[in-house]
Amino acid sequence: MTTAPAIRLTSLTKSFGSVHAVDGVHLDVAPGEFFSMLGPSGSGKTTVLRLIAGFETPTSGTIELFGEDVTSKAPFDRDVNTVFQDYALFPHMSVLENVAYGLRVRGMGKQERRERAAAALETVRLAGLGDRKPSQLSGGQRQRVALARATVVEPKVLLLDEPLGALDLKLREQMQVELKEIQRDLGITFIFVTHDQEEALTLSDRIAVFSEGRIVQLGTPREIYERPSNSFVADFVGTSNVFTGEMARTVVGTVGDFSIRPERMRVTAGSKPGTNAATGTVVETIYVGGSTRVVVDLDAGQRVNVLMSNDAGGDVDKLRGTAVTLSWAAADVVTLASENTTTR
C-alpha cells in the first residue's frame, strides 16, 4: 500500500465571476516534499494556495490532505498553516504571544505554550526577542516570527506565499538556506509559492509552473530548466531564445518550436555559416558581473541573447557592431510543445 499524498488536488477550479483564476488543476504532492508553485502574477498559484489553506472555497474540484477530503472544511479545521506574504503578525501582541497564538486558541496552558513558543523562537534564531512588538523587528526577523508561528502548531503541510518577496537580496539568499534547513529538520511538506524562478530552482524538490490558472509543466528543477515543455516555460524560467515556425527552419534546420539557453550558445568573430550555427551582428554587450550578455541580431531576422563567461578572456566589448557566428551543440536544442499542455 502506498501512503496517501500530502496534498491531492482533483479538477480544482476557482472562478471569480467570469475569470477562471484556477482552471482544472490536478496535482499530487508527496509527504515531506519541498514543492514550489511558480508563475507570473495572476497565474493562479496564490489562489491554489488559498484554496488549500481554506481561505477560498473552490468552484469545483476537491482538495485532499493525506487522503482526507478537506474541500469544505474551515481554515481552522485544516492541518495546514500559512506563512503570509505580508507576514500578518498581530501588531498588538508581543512576538512571543504571536508565536503562542495557535497554541492558545487550542487551549494549551499559559506556562506550556510560552515554553513551546520560546523554543520555536530559538529554532528560528530569535531567542530573547520574545518581548518585542512585531513593529520593532526588521523584515527578516518578522519573516522568522511568521515561520515560527506557523510551525509551532506542527502542521502536516506548511504553505508559504511568496515569503521572501519583501526581503532584500542578501537576506533572501540567507533565508532560502534557512528555509531549506527548517524543512529538512521538521520533515513536513512545504508548498512554496513564488514568481522568482531562481528561488524555485534552488529550493524545490519539484516545481509546478503555472500559467493562466493551469499547470503548464510539472517536474524537478533540472527538468524544468533544461527541458522546458513549451515556449512559456522556456521563457519564464530563465531567459531563452525561442525559435518558431519559419525562423526555426532557417536557424535550427527543422520545422517546429525550439529553445536554446543563452549560456549554451558560443560567439565567435566573423561570419562562418554551418550546421548548428547562425550568423548575425552584435547589437549590444552588457556586463553583468560574472559574465557578459551579448545581444545579437541574426541575419535571419531574430534578436537573441548569448551569455559569455567573463573568465573566457578577450575583450567582448570589441565585438559590438561586428559580424559574428553563434554556434551550439545539437543536444542543447530543446524541442517545445507547440501549445500549452497541462501535465498531470
Added chain:
Amino acid sequence: MHRLRSVDRGVAGNQGIVTPLMTSDITSRRDAAAVPPIRDTAARRGSTFLTAHPRARLWLLLSAPLTWLVVVYIVALVALLITAFWKVDSFTGEIQIDWTLDNIVTVVTGSLYHVVTLRTLGVALAVTIIDIALALPIAFYMAKVASPRLQRILVIAVLMPLWASYLVKVYAWRSVLSGEGILQWVLNPFGIEGPGYGITATIITLSYLWLPYVILPIYAGLERVPDSLIEASSDLGAKSWSSIRLIVFPMILPAIIAGSIFSFCLSLGDYITVNIVGGASQMLGNLVYTNVGTANNLPLAAAVALIPIVIIFGYLFTVRRTGALDNL
C-alpha cells in the same frame, strides 16, 4: 547553474529579451522644439524665499487659523469660565464683577444639580453603549463583508441623516414616539405600552442622532485591520469568535473609544432633544438654558456649564491612557 543566477540578477528581474536603446531613438529627439527655460517671476521668487525659510512658511500657513482659534474659541470659553466667579445683582439683574465662589458652591452642594448631573451622565452612558452595540455589527459588515460598491452605498447611507436638520430629526422622533405615533401603533397588537416622552425617549432619540458619529470611526478602524490578520488567526486554529475577541476587538478598541467620545460628549451637552421628547425631564443643558434665559443668571449658568466640562475632561483623561486619542 549557480553562476547563471547571478547573471540574471544583473538585469533587475528582466527575464525577457534585452532591447538596448538604439541610437536612432536618441537622434530623433533632436528634431523636437527645445524645452523653454524656466522664467523668473515674482511668484517664483516668493516661492524660492519660502522654500529657504520653513519658519516663514509655517507662519503663513497657521497665522489665520491660529488667530481664529484663540480669539473666537479659547477667549469665549475662558470668558464663560470667568463669569462663573461673578455674581448677579438680585435687584437690578445686572452682572457684578465681584469675585465669589457662591455659584460653584451652589452647583456642587445643591441636590437638584446632583440629580440632574447623574441623570445626564446616565443618559450619555446609555446612548454611548447603545450606539457602540449598534455600530459594531454595521461597521463590521461595511468594512469586511460588503462588496466595494455596497460599501460606498452604505457609507453614504450612514452619512445621509447628517444632511437633515437636527430639529427635523428630533421632531420626527417626537411624532414616532407620541401616544398616537407609529411606535405605539406597532406595539398595540402585542399589548405593550410605548415609552412615551421621557428619559427613554431621550435616549432613543440621542442614540439615533449620534449613531453615524460612532459608526464612522469604528468602520475606519476596521478598515485598518488587514484581512490577512483575520485569515492568519483562522489559519492558526481560532474559531470566528476567538478571532474577533483576540484579534479584531483589541485592534479596533481605540476606534471604538474615539466613537464613544463623540456620542458621550454630544449627549452630555444636549438640551434640545430632551426638551422635545423628554417630557418633564431635565438635563444639564436645560439648567444652563434656563439660567441664561428665564432666570437671567449668567454666572450660575456658567457654573453649571462647568459640570459637563469637568466630566468630559475626566473622560478624556481616562481614555487617553488607551491610546484612543492617537486614533482621532
